[in-house]
Amino acid sequence: MKLRLLSTLALAALALTVVAAGASAGGKGKLFQYRGELLNASATSVSVQVEAGNRPALRSMLGQSQNQTFTLGAKSEVLIWRHGIPTVGTTADLKQGDWITVNVRAHAGSSLAEVESHPVGIVADRVAKPNPPSKPLWLYVGTVAGPQSGGHVALHVKAGNRRALRSMIGQAQDQTFTYSDDTIFLLWQGKVPTVIDASQLKAGDRITVRIRAPKGSTLAQVEATAANHIGDHEPGNPATQN
Numbered sequence: 001m002k003l004r005l006l007s008t009l010a011l012a013a014l015a016l017t018v019v020a021a022g023a024s025a026g027g028k029g030k031l032f033q034y035r036g037e038l039l040n041a042s043a044t045s046v047s048v049q050v051e052a053g054n055r056p057a058l059r060s061m062l063g064q065s066q067n068q069t070f071t072l073g074a075k076s077e078v079l080i081w082r083h084g085i086p087t088v089g090t091t092a093d094l095k096q097g098d099w100i101t102v103n104v105r106a107h108a109g110s111s112l113a114e115v116e117s118h119p120v121g122i123v124a125d126r127v128a129k130p131n132p133p134s135k136p137l138w139l140y141v142g143t144v145a146g147p148q149s150g151g152h153v154a155l156h157v158k159a160g161n162r163r164a165l166r167s168m169i170g171q172a173q174d175q176t177f178t179y180s181d182d183t184i185f186l187l188w189q190g191k192v193p194t195v196i197d198a199s200q201l202k203a204g205d206r207i208t209v210r211i212r213a214p215k216g217s218t219l220a221q222v223e224a225t226a227a228n229h230i231g232d233h234e235p236g237n238p239a240t241q242n
Helices: 002-025 054-061 112-116 162-167 219-223
Strands: 030-041 044-053 067-070 078-083 085-089 099-106 122-125 137-144 154-161 174-178 184-189 192-195 204-213 227-230
Touching: 030 054, 030 067, 044 054, 044 099, 054 112, 067 112, 085 184, 085 192, 099 112, 137 162, 154 162, 154 204, 162 219, 174 219
Parallel strands: 078 122, 184 227
Antiparallel strands: 030 044, 030 099, 044 067, 078 085, 099 122, 137 154, 137 204, 154 174, 184 192, 204 227
16 A cells, blocks of 8 residues: 555656646746846857846846856747847847847746756847836737727737736726837737737737836826837736836
């Protein structure tokens, strides 16, 4: 009886190990995002002087050198952002001193060494360190409610950042947001974005709507402000952004 129990426990432990390994290989896990100046790049790694990051990344940096090297793998993507529009690039497009963002997925609570042993998902190059926005972000996530035209997007709101969700209290889920000639529309296919036109949004598509509006704006005021960015099938969980 005891032998059978031990065998069962061993098999269960092995199954958990396989599931965890599969999740890691599939690109799942906690996002560790590091931001800073590029020191150098090769086909297999990027070295960064880390100056900022999300909470898991900054926690992993405690007691560590500011200069760190991250591993690139066969599925790592390089995105070059210019004027708010990304194009797919290579490490040859990365220049020393550029402000880059390095996204790595690893198990929650991983040490910096453990994070660096995982291949990078995306390296985003924005050339210069972006200036802090003057207005807060209102981010709505939902599905397209019909064909889009005339400067308006009909959205069935399902999620959003904290500010956006507060504006939705007591409101219907179906809302209409404004866009202009300056609004950037991106269609994400996996980790690769393509610039599209508003007319290419299809009913049922999952989209994110990003708007910069004054603090304390009502939902009507936010909706009257042209969106900065609308993403179609954007990867990850953008609703956590503030």
